[in-house]
Amino acid sequence: MLSSSDEDPEREARYLRLYEEHGVQGVLVTPSQGSLEAILALRERGIGVVLLDATSDLEDVSSVGVDDVRGAALAVEHLLGLGHERIAFINGPDSIRQCVDRRAGVVSALLEAGRDPGDVLTEVTVGSLNADAGEKAMNELLGLDAARRPTATFCVNDFTALGALRALRWADVRVPDEMALVGYDDVVIAPMLTVPLTSVHQPTHTLGWTAADLLLREASAEGAVEHQRVLFQPELVVRTSTAGA
Numbered sequence: 001m002l003s004s005s006d007e008d009p010e011r012e013a014r015y016l017r018l019y020e021e022h023g024v025q026g027v028l029v030t031p032s033q034g035s036l037e038a039i040l041a042l043r044e045r046g047i048g049v050v051l052l053d054a055t056s057d058l059e060d061v062s063s064v065g066v067d068d069v070r071g072a073a074l075a076v077e078h079l080l081g082l083g084h085e086r087i088a089f090i091n092g093p094d095s096i097r098q099c100v101d102r103r104a105g106v107v108s109a110l111l112e113a114g115r116d117p118g119d120v121l122t123e124v125t126v127g128s129l130n131a132d133a134g135e136k137a138m139n140e141l142l143g144l145d146a147a148r149r150p151t152a153t154f155c156v157n158d159f160t161a162l163g164a165l166r167a168l169r170w171a172d173v174r175v176p177d178e179m180a181l182v183g184y185d186d187v188v189i190a191p192m193l194t195v196p197l198t199s200v201h202q203p204t205h206t207l208g209w210t211a212a213d214l215l216l217r218e219a220s221a222e223g224a225v226e227h228q229r230v231l232f233q234p235e236l237v238v239r240t241s242t243a244g245a
Contacts (some may be wrong), residue, residue, distance in 0.1 A: 003205070005032050007096060013038040025156040026219040028052045028211055033095045036061075048218030052211045054097070055231065062218065062227045064111055068098050071200040071234035072105025072154070073112075075182045078198070078236055079152040080113050084180065085130060088150035090123045090137045090160050092129045102156055103186065124148050129156065134163025142171055151179060158183035158199055165195060165241070178241040196239035203232050 001019060005012035009032045016038050019027055026048030030037060036058070043049050043061060050061035072241035079087055089106050102121075107216040110117045124140055126133035134155060141150060161183030166177065173179050175195045183190060186201035210230055 007032045009033070016042060020045070026050070027233045028215055028216040030054055031095060050211050050215040050218065053207065056229065060227055062229065064207055064214065064230045064232075066202045066207065066232045066234055068101035068234075069105040069108065071202070071236075072102035073109040074105075074234065074236040075154045075184070075200055076106050076109035077113070077200075078238065078242065079154065079180060079182065080109070081117070082152070082180065082242060084150075084152040085115075085120060086122070086126065086148070086150040086152075086161075088118055088141050088153040090124050090126060090134055090141075090153060090155045090164060091160065092156050092160075094124055094198055096117045099156055106154065122148070126160065130159050131163035131166065135158030135167040136163070136166035138167035139171075142153070142167065142173065152176075152181070153179060154182045155185075156184055156185040158185045158197065161197055161199070162193075165193065169194075176240065176242050182236075182242060186237055190237075191239060193240050193241075198239045198242040199237055200234050202234050209230060 003015045003071040005015060012032045016027065021123060028050050030053045031039060031051060037048055051059055052060060053065055054063050056063040066197060073093065074086065081232040091103055094100050106121065107117050110120055121139065124137040126137050138153065141153065153164060155164055159240060161181055164181060168175055168179055176179055181196050181197065186199040190197040190199045214228060
């Protein structure tokens with residue numbers, strides 16, 4: 001059984017109740033931002049739970065995630081290494097954990113490099129993590145005066161990066177010579193674009209496999225289960241959208 005909460009805690013709770021009514025043995029869940037109370041209630045009633053694409057300090061719940069703080073830091077370190085001193089960050093709402101973690105990584109990388117985020121970073125927050133939002137954000141950045149306009153942009157995911165790339169194409173801004181661009185997630189089409197996209201790669205297959213394996217173990221265990229918190233490390237895949245900037 002598969003469902004999407006669309007980051008809505010109430011919707012998530014309804015689906016969890018539905019699954020319990022159907023007598024499931026276990027649930028993989030990417031939790032929305034809010035209380036884990038409904039998820040923990042399933043555990044107390046003997047239903048296996050593994051948090052997917054999430055981190056948790058709870059000792060009695062297994063989780064499998066990716067170090068998004070480090071992933072964002074890799075992107076910014078790469079741009080700084082190319083000589084960029086004015087960097088934009090197209091981010092999503094702080095109700096989404098990945099957005100919060102990736103912003104933390106951006107700031108961490110700048111501080112680690114001895115840069116003042118207030119001098120280097122221009123942040124644009126979008127309400128939706130899609131291409132239209134990315135295009136609108138990039139147009140906002142292109143509207144800045146020449147002294148403030150960034151020479152590189154890091155996008156919180158590849159879909160916003162696709163929109164940003166579309167805006168740059170319409171504005172006849174050359175990538176990467178006039179604007180370098182980095183995405184996050186390394187979706188399957190990232191290397192197939194007219195300008196192949198540099199992106200932070202997540203081991204999505206391994207992430208899902210590991211979470212499912214942990215859940216199967218929990219669902220089949222007859223006694224106490226040793227809960228695990230697995231955190232994978234992302235890697236930066238450099239392509240044309242930043243190379244040679």
